[in-house]
Amino acid sequence: MTNSELSESTVVITGGSSGIGAALVDFYLARGSRVFSLDLNPSGSRASEIDCDVRDANSVSSAMAKVRNDSARIDVLIANAGVVPYWQSTENIDLEDFARVIEINLIGVAATLKYAAPAMRSPGGSIVITGSINSWKGDPNLASYVASKHGVLGLIKSAALDLGPKGIRVNGVGPGPVATDALRNRILSRNENDHDKADAYFERLAQGTALKRIATVEEVIHAIDFLASQLSSGITGELINVDGGVL
Numbered sequence: 001m002t003n004s005e006l007s008e009s010t011v012v013i014t015g016g017s018s019g020i021g022a023a024l025v026d027f028y029l030a031r032g033s034r035v036f037s038l039d040l041n042p043s044g045s046r047a048s049e050i051d052c053d054v055r056d057a058n059s060v061s062s063a064m065a066k067v068r069n070d071s072a073r074i075d076v077l078i079a080n081a082g083v084v085p086y087w088q089s090t091e092n093i094d095l096e097d098f099a100r101v102i103e104i105n106l107i108g109v110a111a112t113l114k115y116a117a118p119a120m121r122s123p124g125g126s127i128v129i130t131g132s133i134n135s136w137k138g139d140p141n142l143a144s145y146v147a148s149k150h151g152v153l154g155l156i157k158s159a160a161l162d163l164g165p166k167g168i169r170v171n172g173v174g175p176g177p178v179a180t181d182a183l184r185n186r187i188l189s190r191n192e193n194d195h196d197k198a199d200a201y202f203e204r205l206a207q208g209t210a211l212k213r214i215a216t217v218e219e220v221i222h223a224i225d226f227l228a229s230q231l232s233s234g235i236t237g238e239l240i241n242v243d244g245g246v247l
Contacts (some may be wrong), residue, residue, distance in 0.1 A: 211245055
């Protein structure tokens with residue numbers, strides 16, 4: 001599909017009610033695509049919203065069945081649902097929370113691929129998974145998140161090998177810090193709700209990149225759109241970083 005062909009496509013987005021997911025929903029609706037937003041919290045958008053908990057295989061299976069009842073196939077799947085946990089040192093890891101993060105960020109993506117792939121077999125399609133720069137680098141305070149996003153990269157590479165012969169490409173984006181409301185709120189919380197400290201923290205993040213700024217939501221969307229379209233027809237099994245050039 002070219003970008004113009006995407007205007008007639010069916011796009012399924014998990015985690016479509018907030019953050020990057022909500023921006024993706026708006027982007028593809030404006031393009032003219034038929035958009036299904038799968039999330040636990042309906043946002044009231046013009047997309048076809050389906051209640052879905054990616055932690056529950058039955059919920060994911062049911063959601064994909066509803067998509068297929070309304071649309072014969074899925075052209076683009078964007079597996080975007082995920083969670084960022086609170087900071088924990090290694091010796092203070094909350095194992096129950098660790099399991100929750102893996103369940104949502106990794107097993108939830110696996111379930112999404114499992115139940116969406118059959119609707120993409122003929123004549124194929126594109127899957128884009130939201131990874132992270134933490135798909136390839138560590139963080140001393142976010143072990144569960146890093147582990148989950150490293151696993152996502154493994155899923156991308158493995159699913160690409162399996163689904164490629166069926167005409168399905170599987171890629172991912174690795175956003176660095178992106179100026180979403182969720183990130184701003186986390187930074188404020190980590191800095192005792194001191195706006196000056198939070199601004200200084202963002203500046204340090206910016207100075208740690210080649211572009212000396214953090215990436216925008218729009219830039220992440222453009223990378224996803226590229227991977228979803230036939231402009232990237234020769235690319236599969238890859239993760240494209242959208243991080244301003246983290247040094």
